[in-house]
Amino acid sequence: MLAPLLLGVINKTKAFFGGRKGQPFLQLYYDLNKLLRKGAVYSHTTSWIFRAGPVVWLAAAAVAMLLVPLGGSAAPMSFAGDLVLLAYLLGLMRFFVVLAAMDTGSALEGMGASREVQFSALAEPALLLALAALARQTGQLSLTDIYGAMSFDVLLKTGPAMILVAGALLIVFLAENARVPVDDPDTHLELTMIHEVLALDTSGPDFAFILYGSALKLWILGALLVGVLLPIRTGWLWADIGISLAGMVLLAVATGVIESTMARLRLLRVPQLLGAASALAILALILVFR
Amino acid sequence: MAGTRQLLEICNTEAVSLQDVPRLNTTEFRQAVIDAVRIGGASIAALFGHGQANGPVRLMAVLEYPARGTLSLVSTDVQYSYDAITPDCPQAHWFEREIAEQWGVEPQGHPWLKPIRFHTSCRRGMDAWARKADSPILPGVTDYFRVEGEEIHEVAVGPVHAGIIEPGHFRFQCHGEDVFHLEISLGYQHRGIEKALLGGPNKRTLHYMETAAGDTTIGHATAYCRAIETLCAYNVPARAQALRAIALELERVANHVGDLGALAGEVAYLPTMSYCGRIRGDILNMTALLCGNRFGRGLVKPGGVRFDAEAGRVGDLLNRLDAASKDLEVAVNLLWNIPSVMARFEETGTLSQDLARQIGLVGPAARACGVSRDVRQDLPFGMYRFAHIPASTWHSGDVFARAYVRWLEIQRSLTFVREQLQSLPAGSVAGAIGEPAPGQIVVSLTEGWRGEICHVALTDDDGQFAHYKIVDPSFHNWFGLACCLRDQQVSDFPLCNKSFNLSYCGHDL
Numbered sequence: 180m181l182a183p184l185l186l187g188v189i190n191k192t193k194a195f196f197g198g199r200k201g202q203p204f205l206q207l208y209y210d211l212n213k214l215l216r217k218g219a220v221y222s223h224t225t226s227w228i229f230r231a232g233p234v235v236w237l238a239a240a241a242v243a244m245l246l247v248p249l250g251g252s253a254a255p256m257s258f259a260g261d262l263v264l265l266a267y268l269l270g271l272m273r274f275f276v277v278l279a280a281m282d283t284g285s286a287l288e289g290m291g292a293s294r295e296v297q298f299s300a301l302a303e304p305a306l307l308l309a310l311a312a313l314a315r316q317t318g319q320l321s322l323t324d325i326y327g328a329m330s331f332d333v334l335l336k337t338g339p340a341m342i343l344v345a346g347a348l349l350i351v352f353l354a355e356n357a358r359v360p361v362d363d364p365d366t367h368l369e370l371t372m373i374h375e376v377l378a379l380d381t382s383g384p385d386f387a388f389i390l391y392g393s394a395l396k397l398w399i400l401g402a403l404l405v406g407v408l409l410p411i412r413t414g415w416l417w418a419d420i421g422i423s424l425a426g427m428v429l430l431a432v433a434t435g436v437i438e439s440t441m442a443r444l445r446l447l448r449v450p451q452l453l454g455a456a457s458a459l460a461i462l463a464l465i466l467v468f469r
Numbered sequence: 470m471a472g473t474r475q476l477l478e479i480c481n482t483e484a485v486s487l488q489d490v491p492r493l494n495t496t497e498f499r500q501a502v503i504d505a506v507r508i509g510g511a512s513i514a515a516l517f518g519h520g521q522a523n524g525p526v527r528l529m530a531v532l533e534y535p536a537r538g539t540l541s542l543v544s545t546d547v548q549y550s551y552d553a554i555t556p557d558c559p560q561a562h563w564f565e566r567e568i569a570e571q572w573g574v575e576p577q578g579h580p581w582l583k584p585i586r587f588h589t590s591c592r593r594g595m596d597a598w599a600r601k602a603d604s605p606i607l608p609g610v611t612d613y614f615r616v617e618g619e620e621i622h623e624v625a626v627g628p629v630h631a632g633i634i635e636p637g638h639f640r641f642q643c644h645g646e647d648v649f650h651l652e653i654s655l656g657y658q659h660r661g662i663e664k665a666l667l668g669g670p671n672k673r674t675l676h677y678m679e680t681a682a683g684d685t686t687i688g689h690a691t692a693y694c695r696a697i698e699t700l701c702a703y704n705v706p707a708r709a710q711a712l713r714a715i716a717l718e719l720e721r722v723a724n725h726v727g728d729l730g731a732l733a734g735e736v737a738y739l740p741t742m743s744y745c746g747r748i749r750g751d752i753l754n755m756t757a758l759l760c761g762n763r764f765g766r767g768l769v770k771p772g773g774v775r776f777d778a779e780a781g782r783v784g785d786l787l788n789r790l791d792a793a794s795k796d797l798e799v800a801v802n803l804l805w806n807i808p809s810v811m812a813r814f815e816e817t818g819t820l821s822q823d824l825a826r827q828i829g830l831v832g833p834a835a836r837a838c839g840v841s842r843d844v845r846q847d848l849p850f851g852m853y854r855f856a857h858i859p860a861s862t863w864h865s866g867d868v869f870a871r872a873y874v875r876w877l878e879i880q881r882s883l884t885f886v887r888e889q890l891q892s893l894p895a896g897s898v899a900g901a902i903g904e905p906a907p908g909q910i911v912v913s914l915t916e917g918w919r920g921e922i923c924h925v926a927l928t929d930d931d932g933q934f935a936h937y938k939i940v941d942p943s944f945h946n947w948f949g950l951a952c953c954l955r956d957q958q959v960s961d962f963p964l965c966n967k968s969f970n971l972s973y974c975g976h977d978l
Binding site: 197286293442 | 625645646733735742744812817958959963
């Protein structure tokens with residue numbers, strides 16, 4: 180529910196660096212509200228897949244959300260091995276949106292789809308390996324237990340490995356959420372877009388689903404990252420959650436800072452960045468296996 | 470050189486009698502143009518046809534010798550077709566397509582003869598493509614270059630774009646993310662300006678000039694005013710010359726600043742983008758302080774300028790200039806110090822110096838390839854005859870070079886404006902110009918912010934425009950943009966496009 184607020188924080192940070200006032204924190208909520216009240220336009224060349232895309236996107240994101248714990252509290256759904264389900268729910272989201280984009284038959288969307296698939300194929304191993312390193316370290320197999328077992332002691336004991344994991348997760352976080360330096364969330368130029376181009380033909384409620392799903396994705400990957408970096412356990416559930424929420428806001432500010440002080444990478448270089456994320460995760464895995 | 474004697478040599482903005490322009494036969498004409506470009510180091514400033522409704526078409530070439538600081542004129546008559554110049558002189562490419570479209574004359578052996586603006590020919594019943602007179606001509610409907618192959622795909626962009634920009638159609642032949650070829654098709658903005666100017670000058674003429682390319686208002690208006698003033702043998706007061714030069718440089722600075730900001734935005738580097746956007750506004754406001762319009766509409770008029778700058782406003786301008794220079798220094802130097810920005814700018818969209826010369830690039834795009842061409846330096850006009858601005862060049866020919874040349878020019882222009890404001894000549898700012906002389910031709914070259922603006926005016930026996938030719942710098946440079954995309958990433962197109970920032974309406978007229 181709070182997920183769209185993160186985008187508000189990122190945008191405010193970017194506006195601050197640009198010397199502007201920026202859009203209100205709640206802008207995405209306004210946008211969603213507006214879009215949900217609108218009708219949708221469908222191209223004659225599309226089939227049911229195009230209509231299913233945004234729905235599956237949001238549904239998969241919502242289910243994935245249920246698997247992710249925050250601040251030591253248990254996730255609503257949890258079982259051994261759910262980290263694999265999480266990765267594949269993210270994959271399912273992407274798969275359907277890519278299919279929907281291909282369904283329109285537009286060359287631009289085809290191009291965007293090919294980029295999206297190429298980059299996510301590289302980001303997925305990084306995510307899985309990073310989660311595997313965490314699982315190995317804590318000896319648990321469900322996200323709730325993994326993050327429940329995290330504490331400052333663990334972080335101090337296995338500092339290097341955890342930092343590597345955090346690095347890998349940060350890159351995945353930026354890449355999967357279409358942030359600079361991988362993608363430019365503000366661009367309107369169809370030739371350079373990656374994630375945005377997939378949603379070019381969606382409108383109205385469908386587009387709202389895509390936007391909200393994206394915000395959830397941002398939250399999910401952000402929560403995974405904050406869980407590693409801020410495993411503070413005070414013993415009080417609400418305090419823990421509060422700290423984690425503050426961590427999320429900090430992460431959003433950090434994202435805004437990264438976006439403001441860096442230019443976007445040339446597309447050719449993006450796979451190298453994602454390869455680096457995988458390398459970091461593998462190193463972390465080796466360290467915890469030692 | 471044998472060829473030179475056949476040509477008529479004139480200075481920038483010098484009126485000569487139309488009778489004096491040498492008329493060669495078509496073969497000699499063709500050879501004279503090719504020799505001048507190949508051996509004489511000339512470039513084609515304009516190559517156009519003019520004529521009556523049914524008579525032969527007279528082709529006129531305006532050749533520019535930057536090293537000597539002179540221009541040459543030569544002409545020939547053609548009826549239906551002639552041997553194309555383009556195969557031996559690539560910079561004639563666009564001009565010959567224009568001639569074919571406007572006059573229904575076929576340049577035989579032209580490698581890629583297509584319409585460029587999609588309108589009917591000026592000669593009734595004559596059409597280079599033998600299209601029927603009553604069939605509608607739609608922009609963009611023509612043959613396109615095609616690359617065949619298993620993994621080749623074609624990406625078409627425009628004429629309706631995602632941003633708030635002018636219409637143009639771009640076709641990429643891609644292999645994955647690599648661009649093999651880009652073809653640009655324009656003409657959506659064609660308004661028939663040259664046709665509307667015939668029979669002038671009249672009350673409307675100046676407004677057509679100011680809106681030929683809206684972001685080059687001062688550039689085109691100055692070029693026109695100098696042409697008409699020369700035809701009337703009128704001398705512009707020194708104070709008006711200085712004010713025109715100040716306005717022209719402010720226009721250059723404002724647009725260059727906007728471009729640097731846009732380039733930063735293109736690579737998602739926000740601070741420079743935001744600051745340059747604001748500073749561009751500050752510079753535009755300085756022009757507004759001069760004349761009440763941010764784009765300089767209504768400032769330049771035949772005879773001088775419409776508004777004087779009294780001491781109070783000059784002081785205000787100087788203060789604003791200092792503040793803007795200081796802010797700019799910080800905002801732009803951020804760019805060159807960020808490795809991730811440089812990684813995007815460097816070695817993207819590279820053009821070699823040789824290619825730049827062959828296709829006849831002008832303006833900052835040419836200077837970024839190391840071609841030291843600048844009308845203000847080579848064929849100085851107006852105030853630039855007294856106050857020199859050195860040409861700013863860079864050698865690498867990539868996006869970085871085009872950005873950096875802009876920054877160098879901004880600095881030099883700001884210095885120039887400051888000097889001019891501090892030493893404004895005294896006297897009046899305008900006078901009455903009188904009537905244009907009959908049977909004359911005048912070529913007026915101006916260095917607008919995009920590059921060389923060429924206006925050619927021909928008067929008839931009554932001293933009215935028998936023909937008026939406008940060559941916007943974009944006309945030379947669009948092909949350069951298409952060339953620089955070869956073997957680049959398709960995702961780098963917006964960046965390359967911004968680094969040229971060409972005008973659609975200036976091209977389409």
